[in-house]
Amino acid sequence: MRKITAPKIDARRIAARRIAARKIAAPIAAVLFSCLSLAILPNSDARAADPQIGEPLKPGEILRGHFTQERSLQGFQASLKSEGTFVVAQGKGLIWTVEKPYPTTTVITPDGLVQEARGNETLRLPASRVPFLTRLYDMLSGTMTGDWNAMKTQFSVETAGTSDDWTLQLRPKSTGDANMPIAEMRIQGGRYVNDVDMHRPSGDRDHLQFHDQTVGSGPLSDTETKLFEGVAKK
Amino acid sequence: MRRILALIWLALLLALAGHLAWKYHGGLQFSTDILALLPREPETPLLEKANRAVTDAVSRRIVLLIGDPDRETARNAAADLGRALAAAGLVKLDADSLSGDRLKKLGALYFPYRHSLLSPRDRSLLLAGQGEEVATNALSQIYGFVGLTDARLIAQDPFLLLQSFLTQLPVPMSRLTFDDGMLTTSEKGVTWILLTGTLTAEPFALDVQQRLIGPLDKAIVAQRQQHADLQVKRLGAVFFAAAGSQVAMEETSTLGLVSTIGSILLLLLTFRRIAPLWQNLLVIGIGAGTALSVSLLLFDHLHVAVLLFGVSLIGIAVDYGMYYYSSLFDPDCCTPEQRLRSVLPGITLGYVTTLLGYAILILAPFPGLRQIAIFSLIGLSASFVTVLLWFPLIDRLPPARHGAGMLRAAGLLWRFWEQPERRLVRWILGACLCIAAVIGLLRIHADDDVRKLQSLSPDLLAQQAEIQRLxxxxxxxxxxxxxxxxxxxxxxxxxxxxxxxxxxxxxxxxxxxxxxxxxxxSAARQRENRQLIETRLNQPYLAQQVQQLGLPAPKAAEDDDAVxxxxxxxxxxxxxxxxxxxxxxxxxxxxxxxxxxxxxxxxxxxxxxxxxxxDPTGDYTTLLSKYRYRAVWLIVIAVLLMMPVLIWRYGWLGSILVKAPSVTAITLAAAAVGLAGEGFTFFHAMALILVQSIGVDFAVFCAESSRNRQSVTMLGVWLATLTTLLSFGVLAFSQVAAVHAFGLTMLVGLIFAFLLAPLAGNAKPRRGLTGTGNGRNPV
Incomplete structure (x- = not known):
């Protein structure tokens, strides 16, 4: 017996959207990446556009930290929690390592995105296949050099607070774009980004918290270098 | 009597001209697809259909790749060019074929069958009993980096089987992706937008090429004026065909100029009269016009190559006119009636043998070749009848008095073959030619690669490679x-x-x-998948999986016989x-x-x-080789078919003497192809057929010539040779491989057919035809 019920229709629509997930993943990753690397040196002097927000990473600098991620998904009894570490290397990219409950490593560089789980590659998105990624990468590098214009092409940005405790509110400029995976995003930080709250058009919500961030200029480990290089391969 | 027949002929020609004009008014269309000329092996109709469907689809594809360092510029230019293409009304753009809407539809289509679909990787894991691996992979993705999975789908498909199936669909054009509604790829800071479409008209029709490419080029130029960095690359059979036509037209204008001016000067200088010039043009014109008019009655589609080869083959009619008008220099022929009578046996025999030679082409199982044969048979016949019926009526010229020098010069060749004191030179020459022939024939190799024959534009080939790479x-x-x-x-x-x-x-x-x-x-595979998912994934791991994810208990599987x-x-x-x-x-x-x-x-x-x-290209190449082989055999058969006529006229020995020059000429022409290091193709073979017919004409003229007319005959042969060289020999300089092949063979073959023709003079006709030349020496 088949009944077409409302949730099922929804599910179909979501299934359709799923296909675009590979593309959707990229912008979210890039936005997140830029947020992470955004605000690390809060006490700098007046910066014309957005004085509250710190300076970007300098070339060669590496930001490391821990994260907890909480995904609240529609229809799930509990939210999905995971935690792990991340590495942002200026000019190289981002390594996102989930340690619990299921270890995965996601690496994002200008060449694309690669995900590994237990030694097996589970996803690979070359940047050439996802120009979106490249475009948002432009945004990202713009942000890192203090140029907010690139970010502002996609989002309207509101800032509030002081340089020790600031908030960024991002809203997509075009509301009708089916490919825009973010409905609203709130970023809170001080010296570093502390908290990112992302609302998806589907009603899902991703809440990320960061702690124990450090900025160093030390070299990347061999594993990290290998991971970054692995994205360009193939 | 002749007058009445001439008038009837005129009436008939006017009717045919009327038909031609009517057809022309309705818009004459010639196909230009070289492959359409080629025969198909008696393949099963199924393969035919498959071949045609795929080739058709491929040949109608149009691909433009528009690149600019600035994304917006590239996108705007692409939209503009898309409009230009659409405005021409010949292209159905499919730029939105993969739009977001399409993706939604795709998801909606597959979703109800998610329990029957498995990606190759998941399927092999399940077959190997590694269901747990599938489950954990899904969990890793769900818990992993934000945004890579979507909530409500997980509830319906906790193992992410559908996602895996969809992402592993084998989609070609692997470097493209959708960026805001446009298929895009980027490289080295340049954003490339892909624009694809399907021609709604025949890509090989000349007017389609012009109507499409003209506006497109204009739009590109306009865009480039605003954006200097804009690049546009194109791909499609229509562009290749247009470039081919372009080369052909440019060549036609240069080679055509050389040949036209050369021929006019030659005739004017020789006869110092205008009449032989225009009357010869009339003969060829009537031949070509009649052939075209009748062919349009007989065939639905006429290929442009049929026109080309057909008119070439009709060009042999110039022999008759030249032979006739060389009689102007014969002091014994004072009236047009006498002139005709003196050349009639020669041109009749020439006509009959040529007819046999061309008719043999009908036997070739090439659709194009048959058309060429019928086209040229009709044209040649019309030209022959025109010479026969009209020349004596329109020729008002008195005998020419200025030809003494030319006649002496023309006669030199004949004397070279007869003078006893040149025997040694002749032997040495013969030996040299024999050696050259042997070396050339030993070095001859066939090359039927259809791609080489088409002489595709190197620039477009480079663009094609670049597009395919990008x-x-x-x-x-x-x-x-x-x-x-x-x-x-x-x-x-x-x-x-x-x-x-x-x-x-x-x-x-x-x-x-x-x-x-x-x-x-397949339905069988879908049922098997369902079984695999049920026994190796759902039963052992589903409860655990949904518990881990905090999902409500899974609903009972839907009625699942849907395939x-x-x-x-x-x-x-x-x-x-x-x-x-x-x-x-x-x-x-x-x-x-x-x-x-x-x-x-x-x-x-x-x-x-x-x-x-x-393998369409490979198959065409195989076919070309088969039919090249067959065309060579047709030449042999043509030679044999002509023999009874020649034996009847000249006896056994005489017929061999008459046949020898043309056979030697085609042998040497083939050897020359080998010596030039070119691959022997079907087009070389086609030229050999023409050389063979012309060679027989020349030989017959010489054989029919009385001793005191030798110089006059040779002058006619000279003129025929030179005009033919001017029209076909120059084709050897063409850029188009096929045309060059034809021209080169003609050039070499014709020269030897001419040089050796007087050898046939030793053959003497046994019986009179309608009337023999006067003053013939008895043998």
Whole structure:
């Protein structure tokens, strides 16, 4: 017996959207990446556009930290929690390592995105296949050099607070774009980004918290270098 | 009597001219696809259909790639060019074929069947009993980096099987993706936008080429004026065809100028009269016009090459006119009536033998060749009748008095062959030619590669390679044809084929393939998948999985006998590329990417029932070689067919003497091709047929010539040779390989046919035809 019920229709629509997930993943990753690397040196002097927000990473600098991620998904009894570490290397990219409950490593560089789980590659998105990624990468590098214009092409940005405790509110400029995976995003930080709250058009919500961030200029480990290089391969 | 016949002929010609004018008014269209000329082997109609469907689809594709460092500029330019293409009304753009809407439809199509679909990787894990691996992979993705999975789908598909299936669909053009509604790729800071479409008209029709490319080029120039960095690359048979026509037209204007001016000067200087010039043009014009008019009555479509070769073959009629007008210099022929009588046996025999030579082409199983044969037979006959009926009536010229010097010069060649004191020189010359012939014939090799014959524009070839590299499309011209009684059987065959192709991919024989079964598995495979998912995934791991995710207890499996059918998937054209892979129920195409070794593919697939490797270019090349071979045999048959006529006229020995010059000429022409290091092609063979006919004409003129007319005859042969060289010999300088091949063979063959013609003078006609030349010395 088949009944077409409302949730099922929804599910179909979501299934359709799923296909675009590979593309959707990229912008979210890039936005997140830029947020992470955004605000690390809060006490700098007046910066014309957005004085509250710190300076970007300098070339060669590496930001490391821990994260907890909480995904609240529609229809799930509990939210999905995971935690792990991340590495942002200026000019190289981002390594996102989930340690619990299921270890995965996601690496994002200008060449694309690669995900590994237990030694097996589970996803690979070359940047050439996802120009979106490249475009948002432009945004990202713009942000890192203090140029907010690139970010502002996609989002309207509101800032509030002081340089020790600031908030960024991002809203997509075009509301009708089916490919825009973010409905609203709130970023809170001080010296570093502390908290990112992302609302998806589907009603899902991703809440990320960061702690124990450090900025160093030390070299990347061999594993990290290998991971970054692995994205360009193939 | 002649007057009445001439008037009837005039009336007939006027009627045919009227027909031609009417056709022309209705818009004459000639096909320019060189492949359309070639015959098809008696293949099964099925293969024919598959071949034609695929070739047709391929030849109508248009691809533009528009690149600019600035994304917006590239996008705007692409939109502008898209409008320019659409405005021409000849192209159906399919730029939105993969739009977001299409993706939604795709998801909606597959979603109800998610319990029957497995990606190759998940399927092999389940087959190997590693269901846990599938489950953990899904969990890793769900818990992993934000945004890579979507909530409500997880609830319906906790193992992410559908996502895995969708992301592993074999989609060609692997480097492209959708960026805000446009297929895009980027490289080195340049954003490239892809614009594709399908021609709604015949890509090889000249007017289609002009109507499409003119506005497109204009739009590109306009865009480039605003954006200096804008690049536009193009790909499509229509562009290649247009470039080919362009080269042909440019050549026609230069080579045509040389040949026209040369011929006019030659005739004016020789006769110092205008009449022989225009009357010869009249003969050729009537021949070509009649042939065209009648051919249009007989055939629906006339190929432009039929026109080209046909008019070339009719060009032999110039022999008759030249031979006739050389009689102006014969002091014994004072009236047009006498002139005609003196040349009549020669041109009649020449006409009959040529007729036989051309008629043999009808036997060749080439559609184009048959048309050429019929076209030229009609044209040649019309020219012959015109000479016969009209020349004595329109010729008002008195005998020419200025020809003494020319006659002496023309006679030199004949004397060279007769003077006893030149015997040694002749022997040495003969030996040299023999050696050259042997060396040349030993070095001769065939080359039937159809791609070389087409002389594709190198610039467009470079653009094609660049586009294919940028969009990552390496779709091969070769493909696999799967045929079975119905779709289900065909899909099952493709599923048997898949592991073989995967193994070949592992060996780098090919890069990938798209088969309908990858988009819609067979019903049997779908049931098997469902069984696998149920027993090896759901039963052992589902409860655990949903518990881990905190999902409500799974609903009981839906009624699940539903099977996704090919018809359903093809409806509304939801699945990209699928429709182009299914020709009709049970007849499918498997497209191949980056095929490197056709032989290996053939070997690996030959044992599979109902699976065939189709290699259109390779097949055409094979066909060209078969028919080149056949054309050479047709020449031999033509030579033999002419013999009875020649034996009747000249006796056994005489017939050999008359035949020898033309046979030697074609042998030496073929040897010259070998010496030049060129591959011998069908087009060389076609020229040999013409050389053979002209050679016989010259020889017959000489054989029919009385001793005191030798110089006059030779002058006619001289003039015929020079005009023919001017019209065909110059083709040797063409850029188009096929035309060059034709021209080179003509050049060499004609020179020897001319040089050796007087040898036939030793053959003496036994019986009179309608009237013999006067003053003939008895043998």
């Amino acid at each position: 969009i990552g499309s390496t779709t091969s011209t070769q493909f696999l044809l799967v045929h079975a009684a119905d779709d289900e059987t065909a899909l099952q065959r493709e599923e048997q084929l898949a592991p073989i192709l995967d193994r070949l991919r592992g060996k780098s024989v090919l890069d990938g393939y798209q088969s309908p079964a990858a988009f819609v598995p 996704l059918t090919l018809d359903k998937a093809r409806a509304e054209d939801t699945v990209p590329f699928l429709s182009s892979l299914v020709l009709q129920p049970g007849i499918h195409v498997v497209m191949l990417d980056g095929l490197r070794d056709t032989a290996a593919l053939r070997a690996a697939t030959q044992d599979l029932d109902g699976v065939r490797v189709i």
